[in-house]
Each structure stands twice: as structure tokens, then as C-alpha cells.
Amino acid sequence: MLTIDQLKDAKVEDLERFADLIRKRIIEVVSQNGGHLASNLGVVELTLALYKVFDPRQDVIVWDTSHQCYAHKLLTYRWNEFSTLRKFGGISGFNTTKESPLDRFGAGHAGTAVAAALGIEKGLNLLGQKKNVVVVLGDGALTNGETLESLNQLKSLNSKLKIVLNDNGMSISQNVGALSEAFAKLRTSQAYLTFKNLVKKALSISSLGKNLEEELKRLRESLKQFIQGVDFFEALGLKHIGPVDGHDLRLLVGIFERIRDYDYPVVVHVVTQKGRGYKPAEENCVFFHSSPKFDPESGEPVLKEGWLSYSEVFGETLLRLAQTDEKLFAITAAMPDGTGLRKFSESLPDRFVDLGITEQSCVTFAAGLASVGMRPVVAIYSTFLQRAYDQIVHDVALQDLNVIFAVDRAGLVGEDGPTHHGVFDIALFRTVPNSKIFAPRSLQDLVNVLRSVVEMNVNGTVAIRYPKQTEAGIFEELWNQSKLIDPFQWEIIKEGKDVAVLAVGTMVQNVLSANLNATVVHVRCVKPLDEKTLLRIAETHESIVTVEEGVINGGFGESVLNFLNDRGLVKKVLLMGIEDDFVPHGSREELLKLQKLDPESIRDRVVLFLRKEVGTYGDQVGMRRS
Numbered sequence: 001m002l003t004i005d006q007l008k009d010a011k012v013e014d015l016e017r018f019a020d021l022i023r024k025r026i027i028e029v030v031s032q033n034g035g036h037l038a039s040n041l042g043v044v045e046l047t048l049a050l051y052k053v054f055d056p057r058q059d060v061i062v063w064d065t066s067h068q069c070y071a072h073k074l075l076t077y078r079w080n081e082f083s084t085l086r087k088f089g090g091i092s093g094f095n096t097t098k099e100s101p102l103d104r105f106g107a108g109h110a111g112t113a114v115a116a117a118l119g120i121e122k123g124l125n126l127l128g129q130k131k132n133v134v135v136v137l138g139d140g141a142l143t144n145g146e147t148l149e150s151l152n153q154l155k156s157l158n159s160k161l162k163i164v165l166n167d168n169g170m171s172i173s174q175n176v177g178a179l180s181e182a183f184a185k186l187r188t189s190q191a192y193l194t195f196k197n198l199v200k201k202a203l204s205i206s207s208l209g210k211n212l213e214e215e216l217k218r219l220r221e222s223l224k225q226f227i228q229g230v231d232f233f234e235a236l237g238l239k240h241i242g243p244v245d246g247h248d249l250r251l252l253v254g255i256f257e258r259i260r261d262y263d264y265p266v267v268v269h270v271v272t273q274k275g276r277g278y279k280p281a282e283e284n285c286v287f288f289h290s291s292p293k294f295d296p297e298s299g300e301p302v303l304k305e306g307w308l309s310y311s312e313v314f315g316e317t318l319l320r321l322a323q324t325d326e327k328l329f330a331i332t333a334a335m336p337d338g339t340g341l342r343k344f345s346e347s348l349p350d351r352f353v354d355l356g357i358t359e360q361s362c363v364t365f366a367a368g369l370a371s372v373g374m375r376p377v378v379a380i381y382s383t384f385l386q387r388a389y390d391q392i393v394h395d396v397a398l399q400d401l402n403v404i405f406a407v408d409r410a411g412l413v414g415e416d417g418p419t420h421h422g423v424f425d426i427a428l429f430r431t432v433p434n435s436k437i438f439a440p441r442s443l444q445d446l447v448n449v450l451r452s453v454v455e456m457n458v459n460g461t462v463a464i465r466y467p468k469q470t471e472a473g474i475f476e477e478l479w480n481q482s483k484l485i486d487p488f489q490w491e492i493i494k495e496g497k498d499v500a501v502l503a504v505g506t507m508v509q510n511v512l513s514a515n516l517n518a519t520v521v522h523v524r525c526v527k528p529l530d531e532k533t534l535l536r537i538a539e540t541h542e543s544i545v546t547v548e549e550g551v552i553n554g555g556f557g558e559s560v561l562n563f564l565n566d567r568g569l570v571k572k573v574l575l576m577g578i579e580d581d582f583v584p585h586g587s588r589e590e591l592l593k594l595q596k597l598d599p600e601s602i603r604d605r606v607v608l609f610l611r612k613e614v615g616t617y618g619d620q621v622g623m624r625r626s
Ligand SMILES: Cc1ncc(C[n+]2csc(CCOP(=O)(O)OP(=O)(O)O)c2C)c(N)n1
Pocket: 039, 065, 067, 068, 108, 109, 110, 111, 137, 138, 139, 140, 141, 142, 166, 168, 170, 171, 172, 274, 333, 334, 335, 357, 359, 384, 387
């Protein structure tokens, strides 16, 4: 066990031992629970040096995205509880103020730290509190629009932010874009290597009382002929130190000590290695970015053989379709692997882009492509697509453009928790005029829906949502058995008595497993409603239940209520979905149970609903909470 108190008392020579302890603990727990292994192993020295000099109890340290916060958590009094990382009721994989006041700003989405830190700094100044505000920012998050917008404001806001740029050359996969190329040149240049040694020398000189930054500046000037410099920071009015070795504890402590009292904004550009100190993660940091459980000895992951994710099936299907349809174009926001597009990117590189963590730009870029007749498919996780609401409305829908949104990780994602659950997309897309929302219920259904949308030219703003889930299957068989369907038509899977359950996508299986004597309908198309089928259901059933893995507010169930109300059809209706609250982290199964969306809960609730006389919407809301 190690705490910040021990760190404060330690000598710099002890820190290497501390780094070993922290790495061991991270590997031990992540191998059991899964988690963001590679990013966390890369920032162990950086965190130790930072917390040796700054103090998260006094200063404000804001971690961008915060997927790399494990060493921070361990040092800030969560060593033992860390064994519960990402488990239901346990420690979150991200910073959250609900867990500790030392997690100063909650996050999970990238690019928020600089803006938040600027606000914090401004607020503290107005409140007369003198504190250092420090941001730890990844090179991937640096290229995000929100980060760039905020960096552009540092000078005019008279900020004194200290920004530690953690440059490992990687986003989840290889970082992209011009800035990232410039950094790559800098990292590998002879100048950086020479500079590393000179910085060490400078530190020993500055201990004699000279100003480190002046010395570094002088050194940089003298190296200018070698350095293909990143003048970027200078243009933003930021002092810039580095690049420096982010695993050299003594060097980092020395630099942080010297910048602590600067009264102007400064960027310390540190170079780290993702996965550092654990060979399997060093060798495959993409896989170990967000790792499943693995054997700590061999690094072998625990995977289910013969199971396919919806993402893989989406990627394979799109590739097949694109091989014969030259208009199809795939776009990802820094997640070629997570979205299943890796193979597409390698097979059809001219019709694929990874634009980095720029969800908004991805959508408008797609709109641009569509405006000249291409057929773009934007694959983004549901939670990150929230960022691009205006682009969906203003750049795609209002312009009548044909863009397909592959909304991955729709529904509860499990261990990543509330920052990542994809529960708002139905409500989001429902508000967009003329949009279409599809929710396949199986891998085969996903292939059929995507094929049909593309081959039957379903136009406009089209969203296809699917979960973070694997199912047994072989892609070749899914493809060979695929067929064109009318994607707008609901499917009556089972005829029953008294009650009809309208289940969206993933919920079809749970409703079937609930084993109710009910009519079960697969709502393949959430919007527009299949009015013909809904009217028939309403004519033949007294009670209707809707079940969706998304928020009830603004969700599918509400559209059914509106439809019935508009036609004066008085029915008993129960809406099931995600309540008006954030859902914590835990396994998907645990969370579905918590939300009463597992088969047993669905069964109990429907039975109770049918027993009770419920005639008003208010009663139904009451019922949902019982
Ligand atoms: C808005 C948003 N888009 C995408 C992601 C997914 N994501 C999480 S971490 C990450 C890479 C971040 O790279 P970097 O900031 O360099 O951190 P590193 O993992 O390299 O330490 C991405 C793309 C996210 N969290 N938020």
C-alpha cells in the first residue's frame, strides 16, 4: 500500500520502487477486472513526479478523459479498494467527484480538461483562492476541437495553467493528423535525444539558481536547426518545455519543481510509452488500451472463441457492401478497432478516414461527402455521438443529405459506466426531423438491416443502433444467409393474449426469455413507427408494454403513447427503459437487472402491471418505480 503522504516524505531515489509497486498493482487488478491498462502503465512516473511536486489535496489536477487515472487513484487513498475497479459498487475506471473529492473533475469523454481547468482557475481567482491548476492531456485529446478551442483562450484569459502534454504517439490506435506528425518527427529526431541529455545538464545548472526555462529556451534556440519544432504552442502564447523523457523521475521532478511557481501558462511536453513496463502491453498497446481480463503471466486475454461482436459484424458487412458499391465511405473518430473498421481501412484505404477525436467534424465531413453524392457511413459510439447533435441536425438533416450513422455501443456498456452508456441516442435521433432509427435484434438482423438500408437506398438521416455485445456466430454464414427485408416493418415474433410487448433491438431476447403469455413484437424500426402494425396491435390488445435499452424520456415508448393518444385509443401502457437517472458501472447483466430490464424483472413487472388497474400515465410512472 502506498499513499500520497509516503510520496511526500520520500526521496527521489525511492520513486522508482514506488513506480514498480504501482505497476504491479495495476497489472494485478486489471488482469482480473479488465480496464485501460496501456495508458495507465504509461503515466506511472509522470503521476509520481507530478504528485511529489504538486499536491492533489491542495492544487487542482485535471486529468483529460481520465482513463489514465489509476496511479492517481492508488496514491489518493484507494489502494485496497482498487481491487474493485470497474466492478458494480466498486471503484470507477474514471475520475468522478462522486467517488472522491480528489477526483477534481469527472470525465470519460476526451477533450474537456483544458476548458474545465480554465473555468476552475477563473472561479478560484474570483473566490480569492490561490491554487495551482494543472492539466494532464494526452496527445490524442490534444487534437480534439474542444481542447484546441480552449488552448486558443489561455492567453486572453491571463491563465497560468500548467499543462502536462503526455505524448505517447498514440490515441487508442496510432494518433492521426498534422500535429501528431509534427510531434512524431520531434520525438524521433536526433535533436530530441541530444536535448534529453542537455536538459539533464540544465537541471544541474539551474539548481545553482538560474532559471530553468531560460536555459531550456537557450538550449532549444541552439538546437533549432535540428528541431522541426512545434511552434504551435508559442503561437498560442504558451511557454513550452520539452520534449522530455516522461519515464525519467528525477528529470520530471526537477522540471515540475521549477514550473510550480511560474506565473504564466506553460506546456511540459513529456514523451511516454504506452504499456510501459509490461511487455505484452508495450508490444500491443492498441489491444491493451481497453483490455479484457488476461493472464498476467503470459498476457493472454480471456476471450470467448467463436463469438462475434456487433462491431465486427458491422465492419465486415460494410466492407462486403462497399466492395460492390463505390459510393460507400467509412468514417471513424479515433476508433478504427473499436468500431470494427480496421479491416475496411486496410482493404479500402481510399474510402476510409480516421479523423481523430473529432466527432463533430466527422459528421460534417460526412455531410460534405454526401453533398457530392457519396454514401458516408459514420461509425461512432452512441455516447460520443452526443457531441455531434447540432451537426446531425444542421449539417445532415436540414440539408436533406444521406448519411448512415452506425451507432455502436448503444445501450448499457457495462464497466465503463455512466460516461459511456449509450442510452440517449434514441431520444436524440427521434427529435431530428425525418430521421430513421433501426434497432436490429441479432447479428443476423444487423447484417440484414445494413444490407437493406444500403441496397434499397433508404435515404436521409439513418441511424442503426447496436450494443456492446458478442454472440456466437460465423460471419461468412451470416452473410450467406442474409436477405433484403423491409427494415421499416415490425416483426410479430409471437402471438399471445391480453398484452402486447413492443421490444426494441436487444430487448427482444430478454422479453422472449421472460416467457410471458404475450404478443411479442420486434420493433426493428423505432422511427418512423410501423403504424399499420401498431394499430392492429392496439385493436387486439388491452394493454401494451414497451421495452427499450435507452432513456424513457424522449424514447420509443413515448412515441407509442403519443400515437395512441392522437388517435384517442385509450390503452393501459407501461413504458420500460432507463429511468431518469445516470446508471453506474458494473457488468451489463448487473446493470440490466438494476434497471429491471432483465428477463425476470420484465416478467415480474408485466405480471404486476396486468394485475393492477392502471389507467393514467402518472400511475404508470409510479408503477415503474415500484
Ligand atoms: C469524445 C471522445 N471520443 C472518443 C473517446 C474514446 N477514447 C478514449 S481514450 C482515447 C484515446 C486518447 O488518446 P490520448 O489522449 O493520447 O490518451 P492515451 O490513451 O494515449 O494516454 C479515445 C479515442 C473518448 N473517450 N471521448
